[in-house]
Structure formats: C-alpha cells, structure tokens
Amino acid sequence: MKPLFTKPLLAYHAILLLLVAVTGIALSQLTTEYIILVSILIVEYFILLVIMLHVYDRYMKPVKKASQTVDELVKGNYRTRIHHSAGGSIGELNNKLNVLARNLSEFKIQEQVQEEQLTTVIDNTQSGLVLIDEKGYIHLVNRKFLAMFGGESNDYHGYIYYDVLANETIHETVQQTFLYEKNIIHSFKQFIGVNKKYIEIIGAPIFNERGMLKGAVLLLYDITHLKRLELMRKDFVANVSHELKTPITSIKGFAETLLNGAKNDQESLDRFLTIINDESTRLQGLIEDLLTLSKLEKDEFKLIRTVVDMNLLIGEILPVIDQRANQREITVTADVQDGITLHADGERIKQVIINLLTNAISYTPENGEVNLTVNNEGEMIHIQVSDNGIGIPEKAIPRIFERFYRVDKARSRNTGGTGLGLAIVKHIVEVHDGKISVESEPDQGSTFHVYLPKNDPASS
Ligand SMILES: Nc1ncnc2c1ncn2[C@@H]1O[C@H](COP(=O)(O)OP(=O)(O)O)[C@@H](O)[C@H]1O
Ligand SMILES: [Mg+2]
Incomplete structure (x- = not known):
C-alpha cells in the first residue's frame, strides 16, 4: 500500500487549510460567537476534505496509476496491469491500457516462440550457416559451422569475416557475392579433425525492401560423399576401359597377323584362332559381369524370390563345377544338411x-581340396566354401570385394577372372539382407562364410 498522503495531496491539503483560514477571517468580521465560528470552520474543513479525497481518488490517482503502467510498458515489462477500478473515461483508458499490455505480452511470447523455432532450425540444419552484414561483420554462425571450422560463436560474432576466417575461397565467395549481387558457388578442401572433407560454399546476397544490399548468407555443405562417388565412377570407367582394351588389342593384333599372311600356315592359324577365341570368351565374361552388376545396382532391381531347396540347388551346381575341378585335379566335396x-x-x-x-x-x-557346406543356423543358413589354396594376404582381405581388385592380376586373368566376381557376390548377399566374411592364411587356404536369412514365409 502506498502512503495516502503523497506530495500533491499535501499541496491540496494546504490549499484547503488556506480556504478554511480565509473563510475564518471573513466570518470573524460577521460574528464574534467563536463557538459557532469554529464549528462552521470544522464542518467546512471536513466537507472540503471529503470532496478533496474524492476528487483525488477518482481522478488523480487513476491517472497516476496509468502513468506508472505506461512507464512499465516502456521499460518492456508487458506483464504489468492496472487494478484500480475507475469509472468514466478514466476507467475506459485503464481498460484500454490493460488490453494494450495484454497484446504486447502476447506479441512478445509469439516473438520468443518464433525466435526459438528459428534458432532450433538454424542450429540443427546439416549445413554450416554464416550471416554477414554489408560491412562484412559476422552476425551469426550456427552449430554446424562451428563443427566444421572449430571455435565458439563468440570467436566470430562481431568480427569482420576476413579477420576470423582464414580460408581464401570463403573470402572470394563473400567478395563476389557483394560485387555481383547474385548467388556464388565455390568448393574447397578442409581438414575437419584428421579427415579431409570437400565443402561446397554458396554465398547468397540479402536485400532490404528497397532492393539495397544488406549483407550475405553463406551456406556450407559437406560434399565429401559426392566427391567420393564421382571419384569411384571415374575409377570404374577407367578400369572398365582398361579391362576391355587388353582382350580387344590382342584379338585385333592376332587377326591382323592372320590377315597379313599367317593364315596360310596351318599351325599359326590354329594357335592364333585359339587365342582369339579365348580372348573373346574373356570379353564376353567381362561384359556379362558388368551387365549383372549394373542390373543389381538399378533402383528397380527386384529379387525373384521362391522357395529354394538347397540340396536341389547344390545338385545343379556341382556338375558345372566338377568339370573345371577335374581339369585341375582338384577334389570338390559338398556337405549339405538335409531339408534346408x-x-x-x-x-x-x-x-x-x-x-x-x-x-x-x-x-x-593342382591336387588341392575344395569343400562346400550348407548348414542351418537359427534363422539363417550358413554357406561355407573353403580351400587349401594360395590364401589371401591380410592387408588385401578388406579389398577383395572391390570391383577389379585382384591380389595377383596376371594369375586372375590366366584363370579367366574378371575381377568382378566377389563384387557381384557381395551385392547379391546384401540384397538378400545377408552377410559375407572371409578367413584366410597365405599358402594355407581361404574360407568364405555366407549367412543368409531363411525368410521362411510359413514362419512370418
Ligand atoms: N579362394 C580364394 N583364394 C585366394 N584368393 C582369392 C580367393 N577368392 C578370391 N581371391 C582373391 O580375390 C580377388 C577377387 O576375386 P574375384 O572378385 O572373384 O575376381 P577374379 O575375377 O580375379 O576371381 C582375386 O583376384 C583373388 O586375388
Ligand atoms: Mg572370381
């Protein structure tokens, strides 16, 4: 509670006392009856006091309250309200002030919510973001940007971009965005920790409502995975061209030799035609493998699933394999669990x-052994292919599933390999949601393990 006698009230009270005194002087001319005179003055004093308090409470106090409320609003305290009940136009003014205060406080809440939403979006985008004003001062950097370039927000905020960002490409992007007033795209390499990353930067100018340049937004994306894909594609094209070139050069060479006269010699004719035939077979194998890979990689590629009886399947495979194994005097044994x-x-x-x-x-x-086993392992089947052959050096193991990777190129070519076999195998296993792994010891042999889910339609 505020004290009742505030400064203006004291002033009014003094005027009141003055009026009573003037009345006293005037009446003292008319009567000498002091009792009557004092009584009149006391009554007058109280009547005037009541009138004064009424006027003060009804008109002065609400205006003061309203003024205090406006002061609070100016200070930004939108929760302030006037609780004084007043009638008439002052009451109306109070109500309007309360409505104003309520609206301002709602605006403030909305503004806070929007600001929070914006901060959340900016901080959680997967691109780095920097806001620069027209003088080159940084106003904002987001979390992703800090993850890319290190430091804290305070290390950038309020500084000129070229003082805190050492990268030349970023400088160039900002300068060109300001100069040409259009989106500018560049890319550069950046070490993030120990990893080399490729970053694409887009500078976008910001204009005010009159179309004047106000600054620029820089967006920074990690495009390492795209670069890697591009590199893989280039490597693949180079590899394929190289693989195709070898047999074609050989076919063309021998055909030319034959045409230049060697065809007249029966022995050369047989020998060269055999080579041409072998090389064409290799070419055919390579193209078939490439087509298989490209088919497997297509988005619309679908497996044609049926119920596969492993015993029957292996029964169809073995005759094909045996022919090859016999040529090299290798014993192939198969041990397939029944009913898989x-x-x-x-x-x-x-x-x-x-x-x-x-x-x-x-x-x-030659004279080696190859063994195939197929077993049930819970929800999976386990196919195991082992040999006691040349094995694979440890450091080559992670690479043998890559396209065209061979431990020994010449040996692989001599056996008719294309270098794509295991890449195809891995792809097929993975589209079946299976897993493949290998254990190997040089000169001891290798064992390939394939695990495939049974996907039994009866149990699903
Ligand atoms: N059973 C194995 N024993 C030893 N090395 C193997 C075996 N299987 C695959 N490799 C190695 O992995 C490489 C890739 O195999 P693959 O993709 O089938 O191509 P390739 O056409 O050369 O056979 C082979 O060149 C070979 O060096
Ligand atoms: Mg192979």
Missing part, C-alpha cells in the same frame, strides 16, 4: 555359390 529351404532368388544364390567355388578352384594349386 530358404525364400530367396535361386538363380542369384546359385551365382554366389558358383563364384565362390570357381575362385576356390582357381586359387588352389
């Missing part, structure tokens, strides 16, 4: 097993 079925693309699974068995035979010296 899985819901899968039979032709593709066949391709996996043929590829693994062909490799096992190709990379095992």
